[in-house]
Amino acid sequence: MKKILLAGVLAALMSVSAVSMAAPIKNPQQGDLKANVNYGFDQKEGGRDAGSRFSGGDVTYVINDNLDLQYVNNYTKGDNNNKINENYVIGNYRLTKYVSAFAGGSYVKTDTYNNQHSWGYQVGLKGQLPIAEKWQGFASVGVGDDVNSYEVGVGYDITPNWDAHVKYRRADVSVDNYDDTVKGWQVGMGYKF
DSSP: OHHHHHHHHHHHHHTOOOOOOOSOOSSOOTTOEEEEEEEEEEEEETTEEEEEEEEEEEEEEEOSSSEEEEEEEEEEEOTTSOEEEEEEEEEEEESSSSEEEEEEEEEEEEESSSOEEEEEEEEEEEEEEEOSSSEEEEEEEEEESSEEEEEEEEEEESSSSEEEEEEEEEEEEEETTEEEEEEEEEEEEEEEO
């Protein structure tokens, strides 16, 4: 019953327009540290192609049974050389084994026809759901004063420390009269120290 309820929550998260994440830490323990890196393909910046390239990553540190500290970077460079660089420092609070709430600060910089940047905030929910022994689904949704975004993905444990993931992410960015949308597929790798 709990898995059915969580699947419903994750489906609801996917339908709302967060901070990007990769495959989250399974069974987090105090002191765990995990780093993820992402590579974008079939990405769009506005209505233009963004090409395939490095698209950011994250680092998560588990403070205790309920709390993580995370730094997240999302980077997109359009074919017209527009660049959107999103940076977040957030706290994740585990509400259950599968659902977390998060809140934190953001710094978004756009290198476009007129360079813009803004400090702000981001709040939202994240979820993860075991699919099989080595597979897990994950999703996040969040809102902020500069960025509203969502993502959904699946991760696979290669070893107890290494994992791979694929995800779809969309972010609606609004910074000082600059409005744009970033969306597309990403693949990545994660390592738990």
